[in-house]
Amino acid sequence: xxxxxxxxxxxxxxxxxxxxxxxxxxxxxxxxxxxxxxxxxxxxxxxxxxxxxxxxxxxxxxxxxxxxxxxxxxxxxxxxxxxxxxxxxxxxxxxxxxxxxxxxxxxxxxxxxxxxxxxxxxxxxxxxxxxxxxxxxxxxxxxxxxxxxxxxxxxxxxxxxxxxxxxxxxxxxxxxxxxxxxxxxxxxxxxxxxxxxxxxxxxxxxxxxxxxxxxxxxxxxxxxxxxxxxxxxxxxxxxxxxxx
Amino acid sequence: xxxxxxxxxxxxxxxxxxxxxxxxxxxxxxxxxxxxxxxxxxxxxxxxxxxxxxxxxxxxxxxxxxxxxxxxxxxxxxxxxxxxxxxxxxxxxxxxxxxxxxxxxxxxxxxxxxxxxxxxxxxxxxxxxxxxxxxxxxxxxxxxxxxxxxxxxxxxxxxxxxxxxxxxxxxxxxxxxxxxxxxxxxxxxxxxxxxxxxxxxxxxxxxxxxxxxxxxxxxxxxxxxxxxxxxxxxxxxxxxxxxx
DNA sequence: CTTATATTTTAGTCTTGCCTAAACTGTAAA
DNA sequence: TTTACAGTTTAGGCAAGACTAAAATATAAG
Numbered sequence: 045x046x047x048x049x050x051x052x053x054x055x056x057x058x059x060x061x062x063x064x065x066x067x068x069x070x071x072x073x074x075x076x077x078x079x080x081x082x083x084x085x086x087x088x089x090x091x092x093x094x095x096x097x098x099x100x101x102x103x104x105x106x107x108x109x110x111x112x113x114x115x116x117x118x119x120x121x122x123x124x125x126x127x128x129x130x131x132x133x134x135x136x137x138x139x140x141x142x143x144x145x146x147x148x149x150x151x152x153x154x155x156x157x158x159x160x161x162x163x164x165x166x167x168x169x170x171x172x173x174x175x176x177x178x179x180x181x182x183x184x185x186x187x188x189x190x191x192x193x194x195x196x197x198x199x200x201x202x203x204x205x206x207x208x209x210x211x212x213x214x215x216x217x218x219x220x221x222x223x224x225x226x227x228x229x230x231x232x233x234x235x236x237x238x239x240x241x242x243x244x245x246x247x248x249x250x251x252x253x254x255x256x257x258x259x260x261x262x263x264x265x266x267x268x269x270x271x272x273x274x275x276x277x278x279x280x281x282x283x284x285x286x287x288x
Numbered sequence: 289x290x291x292x293x294x295x296x297x298x299x300x301x302x303x304x305x306x307x308x309x310x311x312x313x314x315x316x317x318x319x320x321x322x323x324x325x326x327x328x329x330x331x332x333x334x335x336x337x338x339x340x341x342x343x344x345x346x347x348x349x350x351x352x353x354x355x356x357x358x359x360x361x362x363x364x365x366x367x368x369x370x371x372x373x374x375x376x377x378x379x380x381x382x383x384x385x386x387x388x389x390x391x392x393x394x395x396x397x398x399x400x401x402x403x404x405x406x407x408x409x410x411x412x413x414x415x416x417x418x419x420x421x422x423x424x425x426x427x428x429x430x431x432x433x434x435x436x437x438x439x440x441x442x443x444x445x446x447x448x449x450x451x452x453x454x455x456x457x458x459x460x461x462x463x464x465x466x467x468x469x470x471x472x473x474x475x476x477x478x479x480x481x482x483x484x485x486x487x488x489x490x491x492x493x494x495x496x497x498x499x500x501x502x503x504x505x506x507x508x509x510x511x512x513x514x515x516x517x518x519x520x521x522x523x524x525x526x527x528x529x530x531x532x
Numbered sequence: 533c534t535t536a537t538a539t540t541t542t543a544g545t546c547t548t549g550c551c552t553a554a555a556c557t558g559t560a561a562a
Numbered sequence: 563t564t565t566a567c568a569g570t571t572t573a574g575g576c577a578a579g580a581c582t583a584a585a586a587t588a589t590a591a592g
Contacts, residue, residue, distance in 0.1 A: 093551090115570080116569080146420060160409075161405070173391065328541085360587065
């Protein structure tokens with residue numbers, strides 16, 4: 045009678061640093077669903093990979109303890125997964141800030157470059173960069189930058205379409221997937237840090253008319269108004285980005 | 289009668305951008321051998337990789353037209369390979385300059401971070417960084433930075449050990465694998481841009497004694513003297529780096 | 533000229549991350 | 563309630579880049 049005894053005390057998945065594409069998936073889940081479950085399809089679309097690849101990675105994320113995954117129901121981040129996602133988001137937004145403010149990148153080119161860089165830089169680099177930039181609380185788009193410890197304050201901003209005529213509001217964030225929209229607003233200095241007076245919010249077609257600091261009026265259609273997030277000027281803004 | 293016509297006009301090896309590890313190998317060959325042939329073993333040691341992996345990659349470099357390779361004799365770069373290597377060296381040295389001068393990195397940490405970053409940045413990033421840095425001709429170690437077109441002027445510098453007593457010389461470059469050596473010299477401001485007067489070059493044990501700008505004398509042993517490269521102060525230095 | 537040693541190459545595998553094609557599941561419409 | 567279809571998973575593969583072990587070659591020493 046003979047025995048074969050197999051001992052494998054190492055769990056490589058638990059100890060190895062997450063590879064670069066693991067980070068992509070975790071970040072994608074966070075961006076798509078926050079703390080809800082993200083579907084295979086949505087993640088596949090965002091990362092431009094096949095659904096099969098996503099299913100496969102969801103299984104691995106589960107093993108690594110970064111996500112919970114149930115067949116046909118998508119994946120949602122665990123606390124560890126969320127921390128990892130925010131670590132990458134912090135890198136990304138700090139890098140974007142650097143590219144825009146110090147290297148003169150345009151809003152179009154920034155995202156792609158930052159996407160590649162965020163996988164290559166160390167935490168040391170990230171924190172030194174944060175130092176150099178003066179620890180900004182928001183990136184140039186107005187998106188909040190997660191803290192080094194992986195926390196991010198929840199924010200409740202209204203879009204321009206949700207405001208009421210007569211209010212004076214501060215532009216805090218400008219968010220849109222289209223570079224065109226960003227450029228249009230940028231050219232007119234409707235950027236984070238500027239304030240405007242809401243002249244009219246027309247329920248009929250969603251057009252919002254605002255008056256900028258120089259007294260010029262701008263009529264913004266629904267999609268433009270949806271991209272601009274504001275705060276009442278009475279509340280202080282946490283970290284105003286200097287006007288361009 | 290029917291035909292099946294197969295057309296494959298693409299040659300993936302010739303058109304695909306070199307992957308990141310291809311660059312590592314090309315750069316390693318350049319750093320080890322310049323335009324001579326680098327041995328499998330030396331490249332393996334430098335990249336911390338097995339000899340078998342190197343042999344394998346040498347074959348691929350040959351196919352890609354980046355190197356010429358003959359079994360048992362090592363690989364040497366072609367013109368294309370040399371261009372590719374210099375492109376990466378340019379990136380590396382510009383990134384190092386940035387890390388040291390703008391992010392406050394120490395000489396120890398710089399290399400590793402730059403090594404990772406140089407694979408992630410685009411040519412666009414590289415050139416914008418060069419702009420920001422004022423198009424330096426040398427990095428903080430004094431190593432010349434290849435031009436954007438992939439050319440690098442040959443330089444013929446003498447090490448301190450090759451000078452003669454009585455000469456006044458300008459320190460142009462400080463090169464050593466050991467961070468200790470770099471730190472020792474750095475602490476004493478024996479860095480690129482400074483000039484010293486050679487007091488004695490002792491053939492017996494290789495000790496070189498120099499007097500710095502403040503009149504302080506330093507006795508440098510053989511290995512220290514070999515790390516310091518100088519130029520006669522009569523010739524102009526191409527791109528002096530400001531003293532620390 | 534032969535042998536010992538160092539180096540190099542070959543052969544076969546592994547892991548990560550992606551793919552396509554085919555099978556499966558859940559949901560919403562007829 | 564059955565059917566159609568969108569979305570998901572399974573199965574099988576591929577390429578890059580690394581590894582180990584074993585075979586081959588070169589070189590240096592006797």
